[in-house]
Amino acid sequence: MTDGTTRQTRVTTSHWGAFEVETDGDRIVATRPFAEDPNPPRIPDILPAAVHHASRVARPSIRAGWLKDRSRQGRGHEDFVELPWDEALDIAAQEIARIRDTHGNEAIFGGSYGWSSAGRFHHAQSQVHRFLNSIGGYVASFGSYSTGCAQSIMPHVFGVNFLKMLYEHQDGWQAIHDYTETLVMFGGINPKNAQVSMGGITRHETASWFDRFAAKGMTRVNIGPQRGDAPEGCDWIPVRPGSDTAFMLALAHVLESEGLADQDFLGRYCTGYARFRPYLMGETDGQPKTPEWAAPLCGADPQVIRDLARRMARTRTLITVAWSLQRAEHGEQPYWMSAVLAAMLGQIGLPGGGVGYGYGAIGGVGKSLIGMRGMTFSQLENPVKTVIPVARIGDMLRNAGQLYDFNGRRQPYPDIRLVYWAGGNPYHHHQDLNALHEAWKTPETVIVNEPWWTATAKRADIVFPATTPYEREDIGRSNMDDYLFHMPQLIPPVGEARDDYDIFAGLAARIGAGDAFTEGRTSGEWIPQLYAEYRQLAAAQGIEVPDLDGLRAMNWMRLPIQDPEPNKTLFAPFRDDPEGAALGTPSGRIEIFSETIAGFGYDDCPGHPVWLPPSEWLGAATQAAPLHLVSPQPGDKLHSQLEAALADVEGARPERVLIHPEDAASRGIATGDIVRVFNARGACRARAVVSEDILRGVVALPTGAWLGDPGGNIDPHGNPNVLTRDVGTSRLGQGCSAHTALVEVALGEA
Numbered sequence: 001m002t003d004g005t006t007r008q009t010r011v012t013t014s015h016w017g018a019f020e021v022e023t024d025g026d027r028i029v030a031t032r033p034f035a036e037d038p039n040p041p042r043i044p045d046i047l048p049a050a051v052h053h054a055s056r057v058a059r060p061s062i063r064a065g066w067l068k069d070r071s072r073q074g075r076g077h078e079d080f081v082e083l084p085w086d087e088a089l090d091i092a093a094q095e096i097a098r099i100r101d102t103h104g105n106e107a108i109f110g111g112s113y114g115w116s117s118a119g120r121f122h123h124a125q126s127q128v129h130r131f132l133n134s135i136g137g138y139v140a141s142f143g144s145y146s147t148g149c150a151q152s153i154m155p156h157v158f159g160v161n162f163l164k165m166l167y168e169h170q171d172g173w174q175a176i177h178d179y180t181e182t183l184v185m186f187g188g189i190n191p192k193n194a195q196v197s198m199g200g201i202t203r204h205e206t207a208s209w210f211d212r213f214a215a216k217g218m219t220r221v222n223i224g225p226q227r228g229d230a231p232e233g234c235d236w237i238p239v240r241p242g243s244d245t246a247f248m249l250a251l252a253h254v255l256e257s258e259g260l261a262d263q264d265f266l267g268r269y270c271t272g273y274a275r276f277r278p279y280l281m282g283e284t285d286g287q288p289k290t291p292e293w294a295a296p297l298c299g300a301d302p303q304v305i306r307d308l309a310r311r312m313a314r315t316r317t318l319i320t321v322a323w324s325l326q327r328a329e330h331g332e333q334p335y336w337m338s339a340v341l342a343a344m345l346g347q348i349g350l351p352g353g354g355v356g357y358g359y360g361a362i363g364g365v366g367k368s369l370i371g372m373r374g375m376t377f378s379q380l381e382n383p384v385k386t387v388i389p390v391a392r393i394g395d396m397l398r399n400a401g402q403l404y405d406f407n408g409r410r411q412p413y414p415d416i417r418l419v420y421w422a423g424g425n426p427y428h429h430h431q432d433l434n435a436l437h438e439a440w441k442t443p444e445t446v447i448v449n450e451p452w453w454t455a456t457a458k459r460a461d462i463v464f465p466a467t468t469p470y471e472r473e474d475i476g477r478s479n480m481d482d483y484l485f486h487m488p489q490l491i492p493p494v495g496e497a498r499d500d501y502d503i504f505a506g507l508a509a510r511i512g513a514g515d516a517f518t519e520g521r522t523s524g525e526w527i528p529q530l531y532a533e534y535r536q537l538a539a540a541q542g543i544e545v546p547d548l549d550g551l552r553a554m555n556w557m558r559l560p561i562q563d564p565e566p567n568k569t570l571f572a573p574f575r576d577d578p579e580g581a582a583l584g585t586p587s588g589r590i591e592i593f594s595e596t597i598a599g600f601g602y603d604d605c606p607g608h609p610v611w612l613p614p615s616e617w618l619g620a621a622t623q624a625a626p627l628h629l630v631s632p633q634p635g636d637k638l639h640s641q642l643e644a645a646l647a648d649v650e651g652a653r654p655e656r657v658l659i660h661p662e663d664a665a666s667r668g669i670a671t672g673d674i675v676r677v678f679n680a681r682g683a684c685r686a687r688a689v690v691s692e693d694i695l696r697g698v699v700a701l702p703t704g705a706w707l708g709d710p711g712g713n714i715d716p717h718g719n720p721n722v723l724t725r726d727v728g729t730s731r732l733g734q735g736c737s738a739h740t741a742l743v744e745v746a747l748g749e750a
């Protein structure tokens with residue numbers, strides 16, 4: 001749409017969905033909601049300010065000390081020298097080649113975890129992986145910060161790929177609406193988080209579904225530390241973070257002791273209940289896992305637990321578990337135990353019954369839509385086979401050559417000399433950032449592609465300015481969505497920014513791998529090529545999409561994809577035919593006891609689910625650190641993205657911390673006060689919000705505030721990862737355990 005001046009409005013998409021962008025010449029001047037989205041996020045409001053922010057990286061930059069004599073000291077402290085592109089690319093290419101030729105590709109860490117931006121071609125992580133593969137490979141990472149622990153434990157329990165189960169097989173919202181009578185949500189289901197999905201969900205409907213659940217009279221129970229984790233109107237059973245396994249065991253104890261457990265289901269579809277039952281009933285350790293036992297651990301009333309267990313047995317019940325529960329020490333246990341609890345209820349395989357994971361974590365879960373794949377830019381083959389669990393990067397940098405356990409294997413950490421990051425912000429996402437800063441001194445060189453001077457860019461040696469999606473053409477689509485977008489180049493690159501593709505093409509050419517990386521194409525040639533492949537794939541499925549010029553003219557289209565199975569039910573085929581549709585576990589059944597896991601001999605993840613108190617939780621509160629910190633996802637943005645401009649908004653930083661009135665009163669804290677949140681690992685500032693909606697003893701500080709510059713002993717903006725623990729969930733999952741942390745809060749800035 002043009003109004004005769006230089007103003008134009010077009011649609012683009014992102015991980016938080018589609019939105020309109022108004023440009024005036026080479027500037028983005030406004031964003032507006034996408035008309036087809038019933039519940040459009042406000043996240044893009046700040047985007048014009050962020051894209052043109054002074055904190056954009058203007059030109060290739062190399063840290064002064066590194067440029068002078070490759071000094072590793074001063075990483076994060078020193079000024080950068082700006083260089084012309086050719087010179088900076090020459091220097092970086094020489095350094096990459098030097099490290100590869102001296103230490104081998106095993107010395108290059110290219111895991112480069114992070115969400116970067118939507119858009120199928122210019123996906124930064126795919127680009128960096130392809131580049132590193134074109135020059136001989138790199139050390140990669142397994143799993144995600146989101147679900148790393150679940151990705152390791154759940155295949156042992158259900159014999160399926162965890163993410164495939166979630167996105168392709170779990171009951172959709174329609175089935176839940178039609179069949180579920182009681183929805184038991186551990187960690188809630190939060191429409192705030194469902195705004196976001198990989199590649200974007202165009203119609204944000206989670207909140208509308210909850211309105212329909214309420215209208216139908218469905219019982220909706222949120223179990224966790226915060227009322228606000230579920231939509232308004234849900235019942236709330238406040239429980240302490242890290243205690244869910246005790247709560248679930250108590251529910252299981254009621255089922256078993258009152259004859260409510262479905263013994264037929266347990267016998268026919270499961271293995272190992274006979275090994276688990278003695279533990280549950282206290283025959284092995286003298287401690288029956290009764291509601292009275294669980295009550296002081298989780299802070300819930302025993303009668304509330306008993307009533308809920310009876311109700312769950314009486315009605316069609318879906319247990320849902322937020323990803324946050326496995327982003328904690330022993331995160332394997334609530335995940336496994338929720339499966340056991342669902343098995344005891346005997347409703348697995350019935351519509352609207354059983355168990356499901358990550359509803360509300362991202363918008364795609366529950367959408368019940370499996371769209372077409374395609375538009376994938378190949379990352380090529382990685383000849384290096386060394387892979388670390390994604391959240392173990394600090395351990396890797398600290399412990400080169402040392403052995404560690406991971407899901408039944410024992411392997412050494414590689415000796416990393418070069419770190420290349422594109423599309424992620426480890427100084428946002430990693431735990432115990434002060435400890436990371438020490439570990440970060442070990443590699444010889446750190447190279448980062450970034451649009452903004454993030455904390456990670458500031459702690460690199462070489463920084464290449466990358467474009468944002470608004471500065472390049474791309475195609476937007478997600479498997480979990482029924483829209484297709486042409487993402488036009490809206491403005492020219494800001495400063496001297498280049499696309500990741502062009503940065504890597506420039507480096508690859510200098511290392512003699514130009515053809516391997518580009519296959520002789522520019523990005524302007526790759527997009528038509530990949531789109532043509534996608535179009536063919538679509539045609540083969542009977543779906544007609546226009547050619548690229550046609551899509552360019554349309555900007556976006558709704559795809560005529562219908563879920564072939566809107567009422568699909570997780571594990572229904574298995575329920576119908578347990579032999580013919582046996583699960584992929586060693587027994588072919590749901591494993592309540594796993595011989596495989598027992599065989600690993602891990603005391604932090606034995607052969608059946610158990611209650612293992614975390615090392616930091618309210619049951620182990622100390623005088624120095626009496627409060628439990630949870631660090632949820634921010635509602636007003638995606639992780640640390642767009643933070644540059646958000647931080648400018650009056651009163652927005654430091655980030656807000658939610659605290660219970662009694663905890664606030666005993667510390668003399670009122671809403672709006674600047675406080676210090678601290679423990680032995682670090683300290684940050686935050687702005688207090690006093691609220692009854694959080695359990696006493698718990699504080700919630702969202703992630704995403706940019707870490708301040710090194711040197712100070714307090715982070716001024718409120719980044720919770722100066723407080724969190726950098727320890728794997730267990731030797732089995734080795735996931736991120738961010739939600740396990742004790743802190744103290746005090747009035748004042750000091």
Ligand SMILES: Nc1nc2c(c(=O)[nH]1)N[C@H]1C(S)=C(S)[C@@H](COP(=O)(O)OP(=O)(O)OC[C@H]3O[C@@H](n4cnc5c(=O)[nH]c(N)nc54)[C@H](O)[C@@H]3O)O[C@H]1N2
Binds near residue numbers: 327454469721
């Ligand atoms: N305490 C605590 N910590 C957590 C969590 C928690 O619950 N608590 N959650 C964890 C989870 S689940 C996750 S997923 C992580 C998220 O952590 P990240 O995914 O690392 O966070 P983002 O801020 O999305 O980082 C993406 C970066 O890519 C940059 N970028 C965007 N587009 C482009 C591009 O086209 N090219 C390049 N080169 N760069 C681009 C952005 O500017 C941004 O700096 O955080 C984890 N950390």
Ligand SMILES: Nc1nc2c(c(=O)[nH]1)N[C@H]1C(S)=C(S)[C@@H](COP(=O)(O)OP(=O)(O)OC[C@H]3O[C@@H](n4cnc5c(=O)[nH]c(N)nc54)[C@H](O)[C@@H]3O)O[C@H]1N2
Binds near residue numbers: 147633634
């Ligand atoms: N707006 C927005 N949405 C996002 C993101 C974003 O950055 N912004 N990030 C996306 C990403 S990458 C991910 S992985 C998902 C994450 O999705 P989740 O893992 O579901 O989200 P969190 O926000 O970490 O945690 C949800 C809630 O869990 C509760 N909780 C913490 N510990 C416990 C516990 O031990 N027991 C119980 N019962 N509850 C607990 C906390 O109160 C917290 O508010 O969110 C996605 N959605």
Ligand SMILES: [Mo]
Binds near residue numbers: 144147
């Ligand atoms: Mo995540």
